[in-house]
Amino acid sequence: MAQIEEVNVDQFRHLISERALTGETMLLNMGPQHPSTHGVLRMLLELDGETIVNAIADIGYLHTGIEKNMEAKTFLKAEVMTDRLDYMNPVGNNLAYCMAVEKLVGLDVPERAQAIRVILTELQRIASHLVFLGAFGLDLAAMSVFLYCFREREMILDILELCSGQRMMTTYIRPGGLWRDVPVEFEAAVRDFIKIFPKRVDEYEALLTKNPIFLDRLVGIGVLDAATALQHGVTGPTLRASGVNWDLRKARPYCGYEQYDFNVPIRTEGDTFARYIVHIDEFRESLKIVEQALNKLPKGPVQSENRKFVPPPRSEIGVSMEALIHHFKLWTEGFPAPKASVYSAVESPRGELGVYLEGDGGPKPHRVHWRTPSFDNLSVINKITQGHLVADLVAILASIDIVLGDIDR
Amino acid sequence: MDKKLEKIVQDLQMKFSTSLEEFRDEVHVFVKAENIVDALTLLRDKYDFELLSALTASDYFPQQTPRFHVVYQLSSLARNITVQLRVAVNGDQPKVPTATRVYEVANWRERELLDMFGIEFEGHPDPRRILMPIDHEGHPLRKDYPLGYEEPQFTFNYDDIDLKKIYAKE
Numbered sequence: 290m291a292q293i294e295e296v297n298v299d300q301f302r303h304l305i306s307e308r309a310l311t312g313e314t315m316l317l318n319m320g321p322q323h324p325s326t327h328g329v330l331r332m333l334l335e336l337d338g339e340t341i342v343n344a345i346a347d348i349g350y351l352h353t354g355i356e357k358n359m360e361a362k363t364f365l366k367a368e369v370m371t372d373r374l375d376y377m378n379p380v381g382n383n384l385a386y387c388m389a390v391e392k393l394v395g396l397d398v399p400e401r402a403q404a405i406r407v408i409l410t411e412l413q414r415i416a417s418h419l420v421f422l423g424a425f426g427l428d429l430a431a432m433s434v435f436l437y438c439f440r441e442r443e444m445i446l447d448i449l450e451l452c453s454g455q456r457m458m459t460t461y462i463r464p465g466g467l468w469r470d471v472p473v474e475f476e477a478a479v480r481d482f483i484k485i486f487p488k489r490v491d492e493y494e495a496l497l498t499k500n501p502i503f504l505d506r507l508v509g510i511g512v513l514d515a516a517t518a519l520q521h522g523v524t525g526p527t528l529r530a531s532g533v534n535w536d537l538r539k540a541r542p543y544c545g546y547e548q549y550d551f552n553v554p555i556r557t558e559g560d561t562f563a564r565y566i567v568h569i570d571e572f573r574e575s576l577k578i579v580e581q582a583l584n585k586l587p588k589g590p591v592q593s594e595n596r597k598f599v600p601p602p603r604s605e606i607g608v609s610m611e612a613l614i615h616h617f618k619l620w621t622e623g624f625p626a627p628k629a630s631v632y633s634a635v636e637s638p639r640g641e642l643g644v645y646l647e648g649d650g651g652p653k654p655h656r657v658h659w660r661t662p663s664f665d666n667l668s669v670i671n672k673i674t675q676g677h678l679v680a681d682l683v684a685i686l687a688s689i690d691i692v693l694g695d696i697d698r
Numbered sequence: 699m700d701k702k703l704e705k706i707v708q709d710l711q712m713k714f715s716t717s718l719e720e721f722r723d724e725v726h727v728f729v730k731a732e733n734i735v736d737a738l739t740l741l742r743d744k745y746d747f748e749l750l751s752a753l754t755a756s757d758y759f760p761q762q763t764p765r766f767h768v769v770y771q772l773s774s775l776a777r778n779i780t781v782q783l784r785v786a787v788n789g790d791q792p793k794v795p796t797a798t799r800v801y802e803v804a805n806w807r808e809r810e811l812l813d814m815f816g817i818e819f820e821g822h823p824d825p826r827r828i829l830m831p832i833d834h835e836g837h838p839l840r841k842d843y844p845l846g847y848e849e850p851q852f853t854f855n856y857d858d859i860d861l862k863k864i865y866a867k868e
Contacts, residue, residue: 300826349829356814357838361845392722519748519775522803535775629721632752632771632782643752645769656839660752660771668806697829 304345305335314342321350325428325683328693332670332686334679341682344674346667351697359657363623364390364464365600367654372458374659375695377420380413380449381637383462388543389633389644390464393626396598402466402591403544407582408479409452409461410544410635411575415486416445417638418568418575421690422493425565428687429506434496441482441489448478465599466592476583483580490572498569507562511673511685514559521672522665525640526567527689531559537636549581561681564688598624623652630656639663639690663695699725703779706745710737726782731794734785738770738800741783746776750797753807755787755815759841765789766817770797792817814839 298310308314320331329350335343355374359367371386372379384406391398398406419438426434446456452471453461461468497503513523515531528535536553538546554570556563593599600619601612626648634643640662649655666689674682699707703725710716714733719726729737741747752771759765770783785794796819797804808819809828816837819825827834836843851859 300832303824349827349831352829354838357843357845395722520802522750522801522807524749533775540775540778630726630756630769631722631724632780634751641751643771645752645754645771647756656756658752658754658769660754664806665803668803 301333301345305343308337308342309335313337319679319682321347325686327424327686327691330667330686330691330693330696332682334682336679339678339680341674341677341679344671344682346670348664348667348693348696351693353698355698356657356659360654363652364626364654365619365623367657368463369458369460372460373694374661374698375637375639375642375663375692376457377417377692378413378637378639378642378695379458379460380409380462381417381635381642383460384410384544385633385635385637385642385644386646387462387464388635389631389646390626392631392633393629393646393648394464394598394624396465396593396595398466398544398593399590400545400587401470401589404582404586405467405471405591406462406544407546407549408579408586409449411579411582412445412448412479412482414575414638415572415579416442418572419445421568421638421687422565425684425687426497428683429503431497431500431503434493437489437493437496441486444478444482444485448475448482451475451478463592463599465595466590469602470591476586479579479583483576483583486576487573490569494569498566504562506681506684507565507688508560510561510677510681511688512558512560513669513673517669517672518559521669523640523669524665525637525662525690526554526571527564527666528640529554530556530563530567532557537634537641541634543635546578548585549578551575551577551581561684561688564690568690625650625652626654628655632660634660637662639692639695640666659698661695661698663691663693667691667696699723700779702777703781706741706779706781709744710740713737713740724780724782726784728784728786731785731787734768734770734783735795735797735800737783738772738797741772741781742800745774747772747774747781749773749775750801750803750807751780753797753804753811755811755817755839757815757839757841759789763789766792766815768794768811768817787817793820794818795820796822798823813837816840 309316314335314337317334317336319334321329331347333345355370359370368386371382374382419442423435423438449459450456453459513531515533518528518531534555539553551574554567556567596615600616605612606616628650630647632645634641642662643660645658647656674685710727714729714737717728751773755766755768757766764786766787768785773780808822811817813827813830814837
């Protein structure tokens with residue numbers, strides 16, 4: 290009892306109801322070390338019995354100061370930090386950052402690199418959604434889905450390892466193109482995956498979609514209407530499950546997404562089940578994009594030839610003095626960027642992943658800001674959990690698919 | 699500049715006498731701090747800018763005064779255009795009216811700016827730190843806040859080091 294009296298209510302007094310002070314409702318901590326908060330997130334719950342009156346999110350436990358750290362590194366070296374933001378989507382983060390750098394300095398990317406970027410980010414989207422689905426099942430006590438999902442995720446991580454040497458934290462996409470071309474085994478590995486995966490999605494659906502217990506837990510829970518979602522800056526599958534047709538891949542195509550034929554899955558219910566279905570449908574759409582991109586993968590270079598920004602290949606350094614100078618200059622001093630700012634956004638598995646990048650005429654960014662989708666998506670949690678049970682909070686948290694590395698940066 | 703955007707920017711210019719900057723097809727409109735809430739409301743209600751994509755800030759210490767720029771990145775889903783509003787804020791008592799009543803997403807984003815830059819948002823419903831611990835001193839993303847390499851603060855030398863911390867105290 291002594292511990293409860295020590296809690297200082299003043300700092301969040303304005304967020305809880307009067308009834309909490311009289312002891313009519315109870316304040317309860319969920320987290321920061323709780324398996325279903327998907328990382329180190331603390332939820333301060335005000336409970337009336339088992340019903341949630343207020344759910345106050347307390348974030349920042351995973352704050353690593355990435356924005357500040359990037360200011361101290363050159364544009365090329367800062368990219369390593371981008372992998373560590375949303376650790377379920379490192380390829381997508383690389384892409385967002387590289388596109389911002391390319392926009393800032395005005396750098397063109399060859400077509401082959403664009404196509405490989407699309408293939409890898411879509412595979413990464415599938416991998417991220419697989420973690421979503423696995424963890425979602427796990428939170429709702431459907432243990433076996435997790436094991437199936439991670440089996441397929443492993444195939445994707447193997448493809449990433451094939452290309453970059455790393456399963457996660459790839460840093461494969463670089464400003465001006467890619468680190469290097471994909472190996473010869475790449476196409477066969479992706480084709481294997483394309484062949485196997487549709488059947489596996491049906492398998493997950495057979496386990497979950499019509500399962501009555503699963504439906505009971507999800508349908509009508511955590512309803513988010515479109516207006517509230519937009520007010521709170523919610524994007525990605527969570528917004529699309531509320532009936533808003535907004536996908537940056539369609540709205541402002543980048544990396545040649547306009548060439549590919551795919552649909553944007555929309556649901557109008559806005560509840561937890563709708564968010565689950567949108568994720569499932571996105572598996573199929575992403576796979577469609579991967580297949581199309583692989584079928585018409587153009588030949589050619591995968592890096593811009595502009596040696597002021599892109600380091601020369603290793604083979605040139607031994608024979609060309611110019612190449613050696615460029616290599617040395619780029620990795621010691623870096624390249625200068627104009628004194629201006631750009632905002633560039635991509636569609637990450639969680640929503641609009643935006644990079645605000647500002648140069649100051651020197652080789653280091655003046656300011657990097659990450660507009661991370663999880664941050665804004667989580668801010669709506671109080672609105673959509675009120676009146677639901679604690680067990681539903683777990684389902685809702687899982688359904689908005691947050692990654693704490695993405696939130697805290 | 700995008701045709702669709704031209705009219706909107708002109709309207710902003712007429713109502714709030716804003717100034718303009720363009721870089722790589724992006725339009726940055728400089729608005730005075732006292733007009734920002736009206737400008738955001740106008741853009742949201744009349745020109746369908748439903749989404750406040752990003753709300754951030756940049757510190758130009760010591761080269762430039764006013765020291766901070768608060769950046770509002772707006773998207774219109776219906777018209778598929780974006781515009782950026784910028785508010786220049788003085789360094790001694792950085793204050794901007796809150797945009798929470800126009801876009802609720804501003805609530806957490808403004809808390810982040812309060813935490814990271816020490817920019818105060820007048821009328822904010824929940825002005826607490828969001829990422830750093832509540833007893834943290836200083837504002838990490840300010841340019842005069844050191845990145846690291848300073849002597850670690852332990853119990854025995856806490857006061858000594860505290861005296862040397864000239865940066866960014868409230």
